[in-house]
Amino acid sequence: MRILAKVALGGTALAAIAGVALAFAAPARADSAAAKNDLVLSLGLLKDGNFNAARSYAQKAIAADPKWGLAHAVLARTFLALGDGVGAESELGRAATNGFDMARGHQMLADAWLIQGDAKRAMAEADKADPRFGGYATRVTAKALALQGKSPDAIALLGELLSVDPSNSYAWSDLARIRYNAGDIAGASANAQRAVALDHANLQALTLRGELVREQFGLAAALPWFEAALQRDAYFHPALIEYAATLGDLGRYTDMLAATRRALAARPGSPQALYLQAVLAARAQNYDLARSLMQRTGGAIDDLPGALLLGGTLDYQAGAYEQAIGKWRELVGRQPLNMTARRLLGAALLRSGDAKGALDVLRPVALRGDADSYTLALVGRAFEATGERDWAAKYLDRAAWPAADGVTPFGTDDGLAVLANAANNDPGNPVAAVDMIRGLIDAGQSGGALDRAQALAAANPGAPAAHLLVGDTLMTMGRFGDAADAYRRAADIKFDEATMLRTVDALDYAGRRPEANNVLALFLGQHPENVAALRLAAHWQIAARDWDGAIGTLEDLRSRVGSRDAGLLAELTYANIGAGNDDDALDYGAAAYEIAPMSPAATDAYGWAFYAAGDADKAKDLLEKAALLAPRAPGIRWHLAQAYADLGRNAEARAQIALALGGASFTDRAPAQALLKTLG
Template sequence: MKMFATTALGAIALTGVAMSVATPAQADGAIAKHDLVLSLGLLTDGNFNAARSYAEKAIKADPKWGLAHAMLARTYLALGDGIGAEAELGRAAANGFNMTRGHQMLAQAWLLQGDAKRALAEAAKADPRFGGYAARVTAKALALQNKSPDAIALLGELLNADPGNSYGWSDLARIRYNTGDVAGAAANAQRAVALDPNNLEALTLRGELMREQYGLGAALPWFEGALKRDAYYYPALIEYAATLGDMGRYNDMLDATRKALAAQPGNPQALYLQAVLAARAQNYDLARGLMQRTGGAVDDLPGGLLLGGTLDYQAGAYEQAIDKWRELVGRQPMNVTARRLLGAALLRSGDAKGALDVLRPVALRGDADSYTLALVGRAFEANGERDWAAKYLDRAAWPATAGATPFGSDDGLAVLANAAANDPGNPVAMVGMIRGLIDAGQASNALDRAKALAAASPGAPAAHLLVGDTLMTMSRYGEAADAYRRAADIKFDEATMLRAVDALDNAGRRPEASRVLALFLGQHPENIPALRLAAHWQIAAGDWDGAIGTLEDLRSRVGSRDVGLLAELAYANIGAQNVDDALDYGAAAYEIAPMSPAATDAYGWAFYAAGDSDKAKDLLEKAALLAPRQAGIRWHLAQAYADLGRNAEAKAQIALALGDPSFAERAPAQALLKTLG
């Protein structure tokens, strides 16, 4: 255990020891030593950029002082600049710095450059006095080599010997986060911050974890806390900028990226975020220019592939876009946005079968969006399969508002079980097998295995989601909601929120479901699925003005070509007695999609509200033909018939509506039926 005797900032300790015995050789030595002392203090206080500046001043005062170069190297390491640190350590050695004190720093410099093997070899040479620092570098190098269990064990040994090592705790948190153990990472990061409030790595990681666990707004104070200590700390700036962008605070996002570029001129991440911002504003030429300035550094990253494909598509380079999105789907098969884009591009290029292959896993979900369902319907049409096309186009007209569900799978249970058996330590394979058991109707077996996985990985939200998903298939909604709550306590993201809301609603706990939705929207005010669900519930509750506000907010984000959104705006304005607005929205929806039963019903119902039952009847009859099993349309048509004195037809429509167990307006329908005789 003696190798772990030093504190987390072992390099700072070594610098302080060296300062007590070494003095500058030049006449300006007093100035150099003063600046170096200031640099050390600023580094300890978490102001890394200022520490670098004073180390540079010390070198300027005495260029031949090896310790000053070593201190500058230490600031470069704190700022994540492995190349700069390596260069300064070379200058330090050339000017008399004893490198037996610097092996651990050189190891970290190589690690920051991605050379884990070289880092491990150099860390092994570290003086035992700096063993804690060397152990941290070793652990991170092991994690980089996909040996996270070994890395976690090594850090556990370090922290048992030195529990006050803040940077050891933040390293452990980062490794656990990367393995999916969000709960364990959060606890470790919290411990790191408590031990050293100036640990910028821990503060930034705490923000990332808070963003996952509780939402965008909850993350901001942690990034801001890091930036109060060092306004140009790049890792916090870039995470801060990305979070602001996701919240719709685009001006603030732009300011943060500009500051990030001031900290690291030409940094690809900051330029990429600016390109995303430009693309959101539909300034595609600017976005392309910014992406070109990255020098291709982000082109192969998921975000770069998504944006690059979008820019190619906008420029008419469809094949290049397809190649990028296909690569992204291959890496992230659960990325719904990427599948939707790729499917649309393939369909446009004439590859209907390829589009179906890509979109099928999304379309099989109970909560598939109307755009994806319409794409699938058109792909089946292009293949000449009109029966299947009609099925999906019907679903597109009346998309479900159910919670998020897992992708469907074409693989049989035997294939999935074999994959899990061949790789028993792979949780992804185990999840696939459990989902296969659910699809095969073996819910009890699936539940036992899901609970075992959750017990083995209590800090992994995906394991608790799996328990909830299994319970949902068994109609045990209350228990499913409890499982989703456990997942939400670890990671409160869109998928978890939608599942929790759906489970609570099915369990008859709509007020709790509404609170969960409101809490999520408080943290993610720009989230489109959450806004859609909120508007849908506001309409169901008769909160017409609230629904109009939410839907108008949505329209500002998704544009005025979303037929479902326009139809709901028509319904909400009818409820609020804004008849002229209702007619405008109904007409707009109908003009875009005259064969959509939702648009046709909304337009007809708006005419009914305006007192024109004749026009309403024509449209509502058409809507009933387009969606004969939709009870709400039958009820609207019944009222139009009743107003026109066509009582027998009105009674027939009411009977059809009442035949649907899910029909929500049974009381007024039965009341009207009595008056018709």
């Protein structure tokens, strides 16, 4: 490849500008001293990472001397730094028209075409670059290869460049971005750190470092990196978009809106900024505004996952169910593990009358031991619609009181032979390998699954999904401590919700609740808006009898998810009972029971609220119903026993206590045994 011969002769990120500046001392056309001064300032600002200011001064130089080709070339370079390929191409054309030697501009024109998405044309143009600018040209070629799906070739090419030019900060950040997109988060993080260390003005590296820190350590930890980029250039669009999205996830909506407005000032009509504003509008239930903002994007980001999710939601809210189904089906096809998209698609299909389609979409989620009640209820209703009453009853029963079996992988309906055949026919396909391992787990062949999972993790040490798979396998084998270690290796690379829940679950099963609490607290410190983490924290606060803490957490949750979540209202009932707030407990218990009268949790909570308020008779009726709905729940038996005891029905109370004590998960053994003694 001809471009490889150029690597040793060039390579810094601003090599093109350095070459351009060689002609600065004697420009063909530069009659204005002001133009010269402005161009010097532009070059300095470009080097310092203030790209928008550099563009402004280059434009001033052109205004002072419109026929100066070099000024047009420098302006083109600022456009490239800002990600404007069209603007850069136009300015390079003007530069050539006004005397700039395009033998020094092939690498810049290649970059402009690459930004516009024309990888093949970019590679052809990069191959024409002068050897002085070989490093820049090689970077363009590597990114073009990655854009064509040839990431290994791109990584190898950048590796060759860095072997002869190890101080090339932009090559390191390009390598980091390609590895990040390929799922090698650990490798990407190391490369991004190297890029920033070499050049603190590399805004691409600073922004990427923020994205990676957000993956590894959380939302709050990422903010300083985006802020560091914005301190260099307050209107650097990529950093503003990532900054705004992170602020939104942290619940800092006013700051998020301000960041999106700056992004729109930097790049008028920015589809990404308009999308984020649409998300804000949708969260505020201003769906008309959200739709208007999405329409203003002109369809530029319609195929992105977030836009598909939001677009489908807006279509569904407007009654355009088929359009919503189309968007969500596309999203599930791209992201089969996206449970939110599956739930939405399943609900829409069921509403449209396609019960079988809903079952196909929801089954992988419903097969999980920790499936949520909403999904289970959807599956139950879908089975009802297909006339399969027995299956409907099974899932509706689970929906009434979903089992908390921990975080588990998706179930699979494909046979092991089918999965093995797919993996063997495409040994380089990680998706097929993962499916095969999950198939072995489902088939009870944990040993074989573990061997394959560990081999996959060894081959992909920077990919968190590989370590999660090892942990999942160890969990099925009952090796909870080892599973926690595997999950922690994944968390060191990417500390997201799924990894946190798995780690906490494994530590809890291993009897290491304090460590599990620390992991949860660390995650909440970085993701204070995360609903799953808040639910878990509240549940544990109730278990620890931290009633006031639980009430605070649950009220925070209620402000986010609304007041139609029966499980949340039931937990608020229990927490208020513990805190002695009997009136509030009755109100929450009544609300939970009204929403889900067949839920044993809601029924028990409401009955227990009556008991706490001194009405054992009303409590008994509800608690008896709860016991019928969930006959193997020892906590309900214990509540019913106390109501019977207060009503003088001692024999029945003793029977209920015996049933409660027979439950392995029953935690109130001492008070139950003490009451049993008093009953004779």
